[in-house]
Amino acid sequence: MGKPTGFLEYEREEAKATSPKERIKNFNEFHEPLSVDKQKCQAARCMDCGVPFCQNGKVIAGMVSGCPLNNLIPEWNDLLYNGNMEQAYNRLHKTNNFPEFTSRVCPALCEKACTCGLNGDAVSVRANEHLIIENAYEKGYASAKAPHVRTGKKVAVIGSGPSGLAVADQLNKRGHSVTVYERDDRIGGLLMYGIPNMKLEKHIIDRKVNIMKEEGVTFVTNTNVGKDVKAADILKKYDKVVLACGSRHARDINAKGRDAKEIYFAVDFLTSTTKSLLDNGKLVDGTYVSAKDKDVVIIGGGDTGNDCVGTSIRHGAKSVLQLEMMPKAPDERAANNPWPEWPRICKTDYGQEEAIAVFGHDPRVYQTTVKEFVKDKEGNLCKLILVKLEAKKDEKTGRMNMVEIPGSEYEVDCQLVLIAAGFLGSEDYVTKAFKVDTTPRTNIATMPGKYATSVENVFTAGDVHRGQSLVVWAIREGRDCAKEVDESLMGYTNL
Template sequence: MGKPTGFMEYDRENAAAVAPKERIKNFNEFHTPLSKEKQRVQAARCMNCGVPFCQAGMNIMGMTSGCPLHNLVPEWNDLLYTNNWEQAYNRLTKTNNFPEFTSRVCPALCEAACTCGHWEDPVTCKANEHGIIENAYEKGYAAAKPPRVRTGKKVAIIGSGPAGLAAADQLNKRGHSVTVFERDDRVGGLLMYGIPNMKLEKWVIDRKINIMKEEGVEFITNANVGKDIKPAKLLKEYDRVILACGAKNPRNIKAPGRDAEGIYFAVDFLKATTKSLLDSELKDNKYISAKGKKVVIIGGGDTGNDCVGTSIRHGAAGVIQLEMMPKAPDERAENNPWPEWPRVCKTDYGQEEAIAMFGSDPRIYQTTVKEFLKDKNGKLCGLKTVKLEGKKDEKTGRMQMVEVPGSESKLDCDLVLIAAGFLGTEDYIAKAFGVDLNARTNVATEAGHYKTNVENVFTAGDMHRGQSLVVWAIREGREAAREVDESLMGYSYLSVQ
């Protein structure tokens, strides 16, 4: 460990955040990283536990505890503390292809499982990861390293989100020739257009993509496989195909008045803003503007929070976020002990900004939409909402949220953003390849495997497991790459953890 008594001597210190009213003036990342010396101090707090739950990535009570990539957190914290930054980078990238992404957007499952966090504040694993990877770019450790030998095998990957990129990176390192097909105009998938710029500036993605190109990975954009490009052509030209197209069917809200003008899916709202920002600094007006509007966001998760922050940057007149479930407790409950993922109320950056701008938390709990109200011109003008309460279903014994009779009320609004999650794989790509889907409309495979029912076709990421975290997508991409490599070569030495 870095320092045996470090956790007793030093307090946790986070990267400083720009004040909410200042940071909403732009779409830039708003945290100032700690200095190298301060990061060494933070690394000294790591105890190198006998049982490091931070890297466990295991399921406890239906939730992941620790890093799904099994990042060697105690090792690289110790190396950071002893000023061995290059070796820290080597250990970090042994398990994680993209620490420049995860150190910005991951909810830090490692920190939630940190033993220090059982008693006081956890180690700043996420900030230390950020420091290690950014130093590696600065010093040249993260430069391109093309494979010395090529196998002559060709792999096509459909989708350039974190799963597709991880699979591409691994298979290219192995010496296979990899081509990634992306239907959008820019590479990155969810990372590019699903996550706002203030959480992940897009030059960070481009920097890594350029390195992957130098290493030999080919990227083809504006390539909609299944529509513009036939699967039969790919299966003929490539030895293997990996489907990593995400779970992009947004869950709808089927209430009366749904056809009103002014209702959009969150994914379309966020994508349009990022694309316009990158294309023209929002000057082309080719985005769904929230300026001057009373915005209601349906959904209390990360995507809903991103819509809050984006709407405020547009100049919304007000923002409300509807959440079906009750408010989580502010502190761990007795039935949610460490090292389980803490089911506590988190006030994220968007909600912080709404509080600063409008004086109150934008979230309204245990509430859903009963009807979308529209004016005589068919434009959205308000919502009829209803309160919900938890009741046990007599047949299944499960708790369900049901309407509270007589609790209807009205909300004025002229823009609704639906951030209610995703339902699974888009039909057209699954039908084009003929892959089977499971009951959750994800691409079906044997448990623990990535090969589909179609010969030489594999899958990974959200398309395989359903909507999930970037870190899980990277793990799936790595595991799928190993399975593809084994199918091509008869064996594989590709690491998955």
């Protein structure tokens, strides 16, 4: 342990964020990292506790506590503090293929389980991870390392999100020849088009993809397997196939007037903005769904809803309202939600901070949903009828459901609705093309803890397997799937 008394000597210090009114002028990342010396002091706060819940990654009270990748956090905190940066990178990269992604977009389950956070502020694990990986790129530790021997086995990975990339990275390191198919024009899946630049600038993805290309991974874009290419042809060409095509079947809001113009799914809205920025270097009229000068209502209170808030404000929205069906979470841990459980507390994210700065109030409205989309004579959305909700117990099932409160309807102006209500599961044209069994939730079915599907030589990983989840879980699924694929190819695995 580098500094046994570090957690007593140093207070938690975080990277300074650009002020909300300044950062909304562009779509860039907006945190200024601490200096190396200051970040080393933050690493010194790690207690090297006897039971490192931070790297546990287990379910406690129905929620995951700690890192799903089982990152060796106390080890690389200690190495960072002592200045052994190359070894810190080696220990970090041993369990995490893409710390450049997770250090930017992961909600840091590790920090929520940090022992130091029991009676104070948690260790800034994610920021420590960020310094280690960015230093590794600067010093060349993260450069391409192609395998010396090839096995002659060929694997196709369908989908280039974090799970598909993790599968490809692992199997390529083992010496298999891997081809990744992506239906969009750029590699990255939801990393590229589902997460805005403010959280993950796209050159960060390209940097890693270029390294993977140097290491021998082949990427094929603008190719929609199951439509442009037949599943039978893929199965004939490759020894194994991994379906890592995500969970893009968006949950809809089926209220009266749903056919009105200017109602979009959040992922399509975010994609259009990112694509315009990448294609044109800026937002160009007609190339993206614009929120400029519009009253925007976002249906959904999660991370994607928050991203829509921040993006709409950068467009120049007239107003932004964010609807949440559930009640507001407490500001502090409740007695029935003790550490090291995941804290069920209210979080004000960057988009909401920006809305407060621009409009003077939090955009979120709780226990509310849309009852009707109101159209004008041309079919354009002009208003919404909202209704308040309350929790009631279903006498048959015993479950608590959110139901309308009679007479609580009210009207708001609205010219753009963004539906950020989550995803229902896989898009069935892929599962039907490969004839794999699915669960009632339309995820691809496997045996518990396994990744082989009902079809010989076809495996699966990521959201299409487990349902909508976090980037860190997608990476874990990809790594575990790659291990199973490798063993089926070689008879054993050293992954």
